[in-house]
Amino acid sequence: MLSLLLIAQTVLTVFAAASLHNAFPALGKQFEAAHPGVTLRFSFNGSQILEAQLESGAQADVFASADERWMDKAVSAGAVANPVAFASNQLVLVVAQQSNIASPLDLTKPGTKLVLCAQAVPCGAYARRLLAGMDADPAYGPKYSDAVLQNIVSNELDVESVLSKVTLGEADAGIVYRTDALGKTSVRTIALPVLPGTPIAYYVGTVHSSAAPSDATAFVNFVHSSDGQKILAGFGFTAAPQ
Amino acid sequence: MLQINVQTALGRFALACDLRVQPGQALALVGASGAGKTSTLRAIAGLLRPQCGRISQDDECWFDSERHIFVPPQGRSCGFVFAEYALFGHLSALENVAFGLRACGSANSFARERARELLERFGVLSLADRKVASLSSGEMQRVAIARALATSPAVLLLDEPLSAIDVERRAPVREALLGHIAQSGAAAVVVTHDPVEAMLFADQLIVLERGTVVQRGSASQLRERPRSSYVAAFSGVNLFTGTAHPEAGGVSVVLINGTPLTVLGSWTGHVAVVIDPDSVVLSKTRPDSSARNCLIGPVMHAFPDGGAVRVSIASSPPIVARVTSQSAADLDIKPGADVVATFKASEMRVH
Amino acid sequence: MIKRSPASAARDATLTATALVLAALFVLFGAIALVALILRITPSGMSEALRDPVVAQALWLSVRTSLLSSLIIVVFGTPLAALLSTPFRGRAALETLVMLPVVLPPVVGGLALLLAFGRAGLLGRELNFFGLHLPFTTAAVVIAQTFVAAPLYIAVAKGVFTRVDPELLDAASTLHASRAYTFIRVVLPPAMPALAGGLTLAWARALGEFGATITFAGNLPGVTQTMPIAVYMAAQTDLQAAIAIAVILMVLSYGALLAVRHAAGDSGLGL
Numbered sequence: 001m002l003s004l005l006l007i008a009q010t011v012l013t014v015f016a017a018a019s020l021h022n023a024f025p026a027l028g029k030q031f032e033a034a035h036p037g038v039t040l041r042f043s044f045n046g047s048q049i050l051e052a053q054l055e056s057g058a059q060a061d062v063f064a065s066a067d068e069r070w071m072d073k074a075v076s077a078g079a080v081a082n083p084v085a086f087a088s089n090q091l092v093l094v095v096a097q098q099s100n101i102a103s104p105l106d107l108t109k110p111g112t113k114l115v116l117c118a119q120a121v122p123c124g125a126y127a128r129r130l131l132a133g134m135d136a137d138p139a140y141g142p143k144y145s146d147a148v149l150q151n152i153v154s155n156e157l158d159v160e161s162v163l164s165k166v167t168l169g170e171a172d173a174g175i176v177y178r179t180d181a182l183g184k185t186s187v188r189t190i191a192l193p194v195l196p197g198t199p200i201a202y203y204v205g206t207v208h209s210s211a212a213p214s215d216a217t218a219f220v221n222f223v224h225s226s227d228g229q230k231i232l233a234g235f236g237f238t239a240a241p242q
Numbered sequence: 243m244l245q246i247n248v249q250t251a252l253g254r255f256a257l258a259c260d261l262r263v264q265p266g267q268a269l270a271l272v273g274a275s276g277a278g279k280t281s282t283l284r285a286i287a288g289l290l291r292p293q294c295g296r297i298s299q300d301d302e303c304w305f306d307s308e309r310h311i312f313v314p315p316q317g318r319s320c321g322f323v324f325a326e327y328a329l330f331g332h333l334s335a336l337e338n339v340a341f342g343l344r345a346c347g348s349a350n351s352f353a354r355e356r357a358r359e360l361l362e363r364f365g366v367l368s369l370a371d372r373k374v375a376s377l378s379s380g381e382m383q384r385v386a387i388a389r390a391l392a393t394s395p396a397v398l399l400l401d402e403p404l405s406a407i408d409v410e411r412r413a414p415v416r417e418a419l420l421g422h423i424a425q426s427g428a429a430a431v432v433v434t435h436d437p438v439e440a441m442l443f444a445d446q447l448i449v450l451e452r453g454t455v456v457q458r459g460s461a462s463q464l465r466e467r468p469r470s471s472y473v474a475a476f477s478g479v480n481l482f483t484g485t486a487h488p489e490a491g492g493v494s495v496v497l498i499n500g501t502p503l504t505v506l507g508s509w510t511g512h513v514a515v516v517i518d519p520d521s522v523v524l525s526k527t528r529p530d531s532s533a534r535n536c537l538i539g540p541v542m543h544a545f546p547d548g549g550a551v552r553v554s555i556a557s558s559p560p561i562v563a564r565v566t567s568q569s570a571a572d573l574d575i576k577p578g579a580d581v582v583a584t585f586k587a588s589e590m591r592v593h
Numbered sequence: 594m595i596k597r598s599p600a601s602a603a604r605d606a607t608l609t610a611t612a613l614v615l616a617a618l619f620v621l622f623g624a625i626a627l628v629a630l631i632l633r634i635t636p637s638g639m640s641e642a643l644r645d646p647v648v649a650q651a652l653w654l655s656v657r658t659s660l661l662s663s664l665i666i667v668v669f670g671t672p673l674a675a676l677l678s679t680p681f682r683g684r685a686a687l688e689t690l691v692m693l694p695v696v697l698p699p700v701v702g703g704l705a706l707l708l709a710f711g712r713a714g715l716l717g718r719e720l721n722f723f724g725l726h727l728p729f730t731t732a733a734v735v736i737a738q739t740f741v742a743a744p745l746y747i748a749v750a751k752g753v754f755t756r757v758d759p760e761l762l763d764a765a766s767t768l769h770a771s772r773a774y775t776f777i778r779v780v781l782p783p784a785m786p787a788l789a790g791g792l793t794l795a796w797a798r799a800l801g802e803f804g805a806t807i808t809f810a811g812n813l814p815g816v817t818q819t820m821p822i823a824v825y826m827a828a829q830t831d832l833q834a835a836i837a838i839a840v841i842l843m844v845l846s847y848g849a850l851l852a853v854r855h856a857a858g859d860s861g862l863g864l
Contacts, residue, residue: 048829113729118812120829153729154811155818157825161808169713170728289763315766328764332783341778342768393769 010038010212012219013059015050017066017122017202018158019089019177023235024064030231031222038215046158047071048120054079054207061210062219064202066122071203083205085240086224087232090178090200091123091130093190094162096169104192105140107173108147115162115171118155123162126200127175133195163187179236199241244397244429248285248295248305252278257292257453259285263429263446265396268420270440271433272476273450279433280325282450283399286431287322288315299396299429318397321390321428325401327382329374335361335385336370342393353392360388363418379406384415391422398423398430404439413593416442437479438516442593449473465562466542466554474545478552478562480517486510486592493587498559504534504587514593519552521589522563524573525582533584537561541577544570551575555583627843633836642837650815651823652841658731658819659799662738666746666795671788674750675776678757688751695744702741703808710736710809733810734817738799745798749791753784793853797846 016024021044028040043050047065054063055077063080065071066089074080095101107114117124131145153171156162162174167186181189204223206216222228229239247260257278263269271279284290285305286297294307304313321342329338339357344350361367364384374382383406390398403419404412420443423430434440440447441461448458449472457469461477468474484498486509494509495502505515523529528536539557546552551570553563561583565573575581642648677688694702709715710727720727727733757780765775781788803821810817812826820842828835 046829052829052832115811118826118829120826152813154813155826156812157807165811168707168711170707170711284763287763287767289766315763316769316771318767320767322764322767324760324764326760328758328760330761330764330779341765341770345765345768345770345774345778389768 010215012038012040012061012212012215014040014042014062014064014219015054015058015060015207016042016044016062016064017047017050018044018160019066019123019179020044020064020202023179023232023237026231026235027223027228030227031219034222035215035218038212038218040219046121048122051077051079057209059209059211060207061212061216062204063207064204064223066200066202067125068201068203069125070122071205075205078208080205080207083203084220084224085201086204086228087202087237087240088200089202089237090194091127091175091192092178092181093173093192094166094176094181094184094187095173095190096166097186097188098169099172099188101173101190103190104134107151108144110151112151113153113170113172114148114151115154115156115165115174116152117159117162117175118157121156121158123159123175123177124155129198130175130192130195133197134193137193182236201241202237244286244299244431246282246286246295246297248282248292248297250281250285250290250292250294252281252453255453257281259448259450259453259455261431261448261455261458263397263431265427265429266424267446268423268430268432268444270444270447271431271450272435272437272440272447274472275435277450278453279450280401283322283401283431283433286397287320287399288313288318289322319393319395320397320399321393321395323383323386323390323398323400323403325405325433327379327386329382329386329389331373331375333374334371335366335374335377335381338374338385339389339392341389346393356392357388360391361385363422364388364415380408380411383407387415387419394426394428396428398428400430400432402434403432405434405436409593412439419443437476438481438514438593440476441479441481442514447477449476462560466560468545471545471547474552475547478519478554478564480519480522480561482515482517482559484513484515486513496592501537501558503590505590505592506587507592509592516591516593517561517585517589519562519564522561522583522585524553524563524565524569524575525584526573528582529584531584532586534587535585535590537583538580539583541575541579541581543577544575553581555581557583630836630839630843633833634840635833638833638837639840642834642841645834647814647818648823648834648838648841651818651820651838652845654731654734654815654818655800655820655842656845658734658738659796661735662742662799663792663796665735665739666743666799667788667792670743670747670795671750674747675754675780677747677751678754691747692744694741699741699802699804700808703737703805703810706733706737706740706805706809728809729811729813729817731810731816734806734819737805737809738802741802741805742795742798746788746791746795749794750784750788753787753791754780757784789853793850797850800842800846 014024024042028042032038032040047067047070050063051070051074054060054074063074071083075083093104116127119125119128131148134140135142135145159176159180162176163180165171166174204220206213206220210216243265244263249256249258259282261269271282273279281290285292288304291312297305299319303311304318305311330341336354336357339360340353343353343356358367358370361370364387366381366384369377369381374385387403404415407415432443445460447461447464449456451470451472457464457473464473464477468477482498484496486494486496488494488508488510493504493506496505496513496515503515523533537557539555542554542556544551544553547564550564550566553565553575555561555563563583573581677684707714707728710720711717712726712728727736761779762775765779801821806819807822812818812822820838824835824838827838
């Protein structure tokens, strides 16, 4: 009886962007409950790192990227097929509790220590795009992004490092996903504008070399089913852009 | 004058040594290995701190356990010749010898000049710029001696100073050392377990056995009245000094206190002659043999030594013979009885 | 006459062969990784990387920070190693403390440095008072490198100083040399080749340092982005660039190691 159970067990390996590290396990639990015989195993990392691993032939069944750039690369490398957008996110400014930064305008003050994710990390690319976009807003002015970028003291490798530098008080401010800042009492969150045009988009797709393509597809479908979307919303994600 | 009176634990036994050395004099510290000779030297130099006692050189107190005085080696005017030389391998012979003077702040040129003088005195000036690692042990030992003398120490401590030098070549080094000691007025303590070296070097000998001084005195005093079998065996080396002149037939005659002894080879001037007690034959009357040398005198004492007997004879010069217990019994050896000692010229060693 | 038995000769041959095979496998393992790296270079990739200002910046930053770290390590590490080679109460505790960075994961080391010398760290206020703000500066890079690499040099130096023949020290003291004079004239000169080897080891470690640097100093081109960080960053977007930078780093390190080995004579790393 036990051996039959073991044979029937499929393990799906899901490579997922780091910012999904709370939401996806929750999704996974519900999926496993609905699909006995399937176990989900997650590998969370920067989307850029996961993509490089897939290109080098790492074994996975599903890939969820935090931006279009890395999903496109995975597709053109032939690793992933038919990706779909399944969620969106927002960027926020996090500052130390005792800091006197009150608005995004304060980031232009000389001497402010700002940390962002590196350009290759989706969060970092989004942040730079947002800052550049804010130049068009008269509330910030055309010199806004230059002034802010001058204040960058470090390009961190992941959101966790950005958060920890701000939490420790070493950096004055950092830009992270809203979902990462939720519930963190050690830092203060300041909202950033959401610009139309190039929104944050999370993509998910099945990996070509998957050993369980039907199960992988089932999971992908679950992610953008209404049940899946409800779970994602519960963690602060918003609906995918159209 | 160097005065020492120290007691300290040394592993399995306690060292208790007291000795005095007058300036310009050499004292030989002898004993079996492990008896505490090197430890005594190290204590004098300040490399070992005894548990109690006093060490002083003239009016300088170097160590006093009661008054809690301890002068480190750097503050003692002591030159030390180590048994293993302890030369600085990365420096040349000259730099080694100049080391002490430079460490005291002397000018480089002065130190090097003095070093050259000393190297020359000990016959190794030609090696001045050679790295010491490339020298033979005999050469290294001479450099070590020169190095110890460079700072003109008031006390000279020598641990087996000539052991690596060929026996035939020791005389000039020994002369140079003894000359330096007499000239500079240094007090010298020599550690050796070679009886001949001890006797040639020093007038006074101190015998250490397991940390205790068992006997002190001149070579002849030790030989005449040994207080232990070690002392007897050690001092029972027949060492005579006299003047030699060569004769025909490849032999020389050495006059020792008026008595002529025949030795092989051509020798002139002041020499030391050694004959092993085992090579001395005893008999009641003068035998008819090829042995050229013959001494007659009464037995002073007979000291058992394993299966043999050491017989000390008050001849002129006095001689010690070592014969089997059986032979001693056969010849009826007892104090006072006259006996004839003969030995061959070929078995005598000349220094 | 006693001769060696054929059985023992055969055993000897087997042992030698086994040792050779094990050694060869081990060497091959490392060599294959290096060869794989080199095989992926393209001439265009290399020339592009060499002309990239970010690469030049990273290279220059790595060279000057690692050299400065090495200088600090030898100046402070040599007396410390000399101290550790003499017995005293608490020596074992001090030694453990000094060797600690070796067993700490580099990121943990960087975090420790941050918590100690960061703006909000233990000494933050004091450093602030003197106008010293360390995180995100090139100075922090040097500190992080020194922290992780110093133990390597100190361990080698301490080993060398401990192995000095005590009789030489005795001889020097009877020749009126103070402890300092003895150390400089008797202990140091013959120790030079081994010390050079230890310093090279420390320098190589400093050059390759990543985790502590990025945690304590951060990552900003020209200021704190050293070669290893540049390689890591490049690998995420442009593999060719990453390989090119990695190869430059490899050539630089290997060249320096060869130069030191040549200068230090046949004692090599003197370990």
